[in-house]
Amino acid sequence: LRRSLAGGTPVLLVAVAAVLPARLFAFPGSVRWGYANCTTCHFNVAGGGLLTPYGRQLSRELLSTWGSEKEAEFAYGALPEPAWLALGGDISLVATARADAEGEHVDLVQADLEAALTHGRLLAVATAGVDTGQGGLHTGGLLSRRHYVQVAATSHLSLRTGRFLPNFGVWAGDPFAATRWGPRWDRDTYNVEANWIAPQYHLAATAMVAGAVPGAETGVSLSGGMSLGEKAKVWLSAADRRSDIVRRRLLAASSVVGIGSHAYLLTEGVLQDRRSRVADGPEGHDLFANACFAYETVKGLYVLLTEEASRVAQRDGQVRTGHTYGPSLRWFPRSHIELQLRWRRRAGEAISPEHSEGVSLWVHFYP
Amino acid sequence: MLALAMHGGWRSFGPLIPEEVLVKLSPSVRPLLAAVCLPAAAAALAHARQDTEKPPAPSTARVALDNARATVEFFAVGWPSALKVHGKGSGLSGTIAVAGSRVVEGRVSFALDGLATGIDLRDRHMKEQYLETARFPQATFTLAGLELSGAAAGQAFGARRVPFGGVLALHGVERPVTGEATISGEARKVNVDAGFQVRIEDFGIATPGYLGVTLADEVKVKVRFSAPVEGPA
Numbered sequence: 191l192r193r194s195l196a197g198g199t200p201v202l203l204v205a206v207a208a209v210l211p212a213r214l215f216a217f218p219g220s221v222r223w224g225y226a227n228c229t230t231c232h233f234n235v236a237g238g239g240l241l242t243p244y245g246r247q248l249s250r251e252l253l254s255t256w257g258s259e260k261e262a263e264f265a266y267g268a269l270p271e272p273a274w275l276a277l278g279g280d281i282s283l284v285a286t287a288r289a290d291a292e293g294e295h296v297d298l299v300q301a302d303l304e305a306a307l308t309h310g311r312l313l314a315v316a317t318a319g320v321d322t323g324q325g326g327l328h329t330g331g332l333l334s335r336r337h338y339v340q341v342a343a344t345s346h347l348s349l350r351t352g353r354f355l356p357n358f359g360v361w362a363g364d365p366f367a368a369t370r371w372g373p374r375w376d377r378d379t380y381n382v383e384a385n386w387i388a389p390q391y392h393l394a395a396t397a398m399v400a401g402a403v404p405g406a407e408t409g410v411s412l413s414g415g416m417s418l419g420e421k422a423k424v425w426l427s428a429a430d431r432r433s434d435i436v437r438r439r440l441l442a443a444s445s446v447v448g449i450g451s452h453a454y455l456l457t458e459g460v461l462q463d464r465r466s467r468v469a470d471g472p473e474g475h476d477l478f479a480n481a482c483f484a485y486e487t488v489k490g491l492y493v494l495l496t497e498e499a500s501r502v503a504q505r506d507g508q509v510r511t512g513h514t515y516g517p518s519l520r521w522f523p524r525s526h527i528e529l530q531l532r533w534r535r536r537a538g539e540a541i542s543p544e545h546s547e548g549v550s551l552w553v554h555f556y557p
Numbered sequence: 558m559l560a561l562a563m564h565g566g567w568r569s570f571g572p573l574i575p576e577e578v579l580v581k582l583s584p585s586v587r588p589l590l591a592a593v594c595l596p597a598a599a600a601a602l603a604h605a606r607q608d609t610e611k612p613p614a615p616s617t618a619r620v621a622l623d624n625a626r627a628t629v630e631f632f633a634v635g636w637p638s639a640l641k642v643h644g645k646g647s648g649l650s651g652t653i654a655v656a657g658s659r660v661v662e663g664r665v666s667f668a669l670d671g672l673a674t675g676i677d678l679r680d681r682h683m684k685e686q687y688l689e690t691a692r693f694p695q696a697t698f699t700l701a702g703l704e705l706s707g708a709a710a711g712q713a714f715g716a717r718r719v720p721f722g723g724v725l726a727l728h729g730v731e732r733p734v735t736g737e738a739t740i741s742g743e744a745r746k747v748n749v750d751a752g753f754q755v756r757i758e759d760f761g762i763a764t765p766g767y768l769g770v771t772l773a774d775e776v777k778v779k780v781r782f783s784a785p786v787e788g789p790a
Binding site: 223226230244247251388417 | 634635636637638639640641642643675676677678767768769770
């Protein structure tokens with residue numbers, strides 16, 4: 191799945207590929223247009239993944255530089271869907287050139303198809319795709335990253351169970367962000383989750399009952415979001431998770447603020463209390479933070495400035511700090527297509543492999 | 558008046574006694590009649606003067622909205638995602654007549670084509686499919702009554718919350734509406750922040766929906782304006 195840019199020889203670089211988590215592309219900048227809840231545009235109440243029919247049209251109307259109404263539909267409208275079925279998917283490639291030993295290479299990050307079936311108050315969502323190496327299960331076979339059933343108990347309350355990323359803070363679509371990678375909030379688990387959504391606020395309570403991959407942590411989380419005015423939302427989240435080797439207690443604050451009609455600022459900070467459950471294991475208090483300012487230059491073309499920082503306690507009482515920053519371009523030229531060109535400068539240690547120093551080009555196709 | 562009656566000016570009692578009765582009376586009776594009727598006539602005349610000379614109705618001031626700084630906003634919620642839709646427009650037309658502290662007449666119109674929600678496609682659907690602004694370009698509110706609690710338009714007074722009622726004509730349908738307004742006054746100027754709620758179904762507007770997102774029937778409306786006051790303060 192990984193091809194060297196220089197030599198063209200396919201090689202498997204398990205060291206990185208083994209930790210590639212599922213991507214759930216999302217666009218929290220929609221808060222600028224008053225869309226404070228992800229579920230208007232995504233079937234996934236926590237954001238990302240398959241777009242609802244409304245989300246498809248909104249994406250075309252507000253995100254894409256060009257595109258017609260019909261073009262936004264699944265497979266460009268070539269395959270009409272019945273009202274109870276929505277189809278889509280994510281195919282994502284990244285070409286990377288780094289200053290470290292990783293060098294240059296192309297990765298298939300994701301190749302998933304996703305379907306959502308609705309029947310009255312019931313919703314069933316499932317993906318099926320290539321296992322590109324998430325969570326160490328690099329089988330090269332098929333994998334369903336996400337599958338769950340959801341019932342709308344009332345107009346405000348929904349319950350879902352299955353495999354998905356729990357609803358925690360704001361999901362920006364990047365599992366490599368410091369605030370996701372650092373506290374390992376990037377691994378699928380089997381969960382039971384309740385979401386209460388009202389115009390001004392939402393609450394999510396999740397029980398992570400089983401890991402989807404070996405070593406995954408289980409526990410509980412609680413996340414509450416509140417709209418401030420018409421273009422801003424803040425979240426406060428907490429979690430308590432444990433595995434055989436570690437127990438984490440997390441406290442997170444997140445926000446996304448629309449600035450006028452062309453810009454937004456996304457910030458998140460996570461304080462982690464990490465306790466070892468094995469002898470002499472590392473433990474202490476960690477801090478992860480990231481901020482991203484985005485400015486829409488012309489419709490669909492965004493300039494982003496990203497900065498991430500981390501402070502991680504080590505076994506010997508030392509502290510390891512990480513700091514990464516750099517600009518990006520994010521462009522939605524037409525419906526179904528997203529391009530991202532990132533440049534990252536590392537000062538201190540990288541927080542995640544994806545945030546090492548270098549340039550990367552992401553191509554995301556979502557039919 | 559007494560002299561007039563005693564000296565044949567009895568016809569001045571015409572309003573009290575029919576002419577045909579008066580002409581049939583003998584001249585000797587007429588002074589007597591005059592004496593009897595005088596107090597009644599005086600009372601009647603006094604009463605008539607009271608009618609014409611009672612304190613005049615407070616002079617009417619006029620709040621002209623055509624050039625006022627005005628905004629009209631609506632807030633609706635879409636389900637299942639609790640989507641908040643906020644529409645906004647500017648400009649009002651019409652006048653409000655205020656006698657003392659009481660609004661005696663008011664008619665306020667708003668051009669619905671001026672509404673915008675921030676998304677062109679949504680605006681198009683709203684105006685073409687739901688409000689049908691080509692057929693019903695205006696929303697008009699006719700104020701039934703409002704009391705400024707002692708304050709007078711055109712004078713400075715502090716903000717006060719007052720209830721109001723009236724009839725809203727929207728989408729070709731008229732329905733009574735009640736709400737509450739916060740009103741403050743400056744010299745020759747009045748500031749109004751009024752809010753009310755409507756059920757769009759009551760106005761024959763289909764429940765707006767698009768690709769699975771449906772708006773709730775209840776819509777909150779806010780009207781704000783600062784307008785000059787013309788006429789007596």
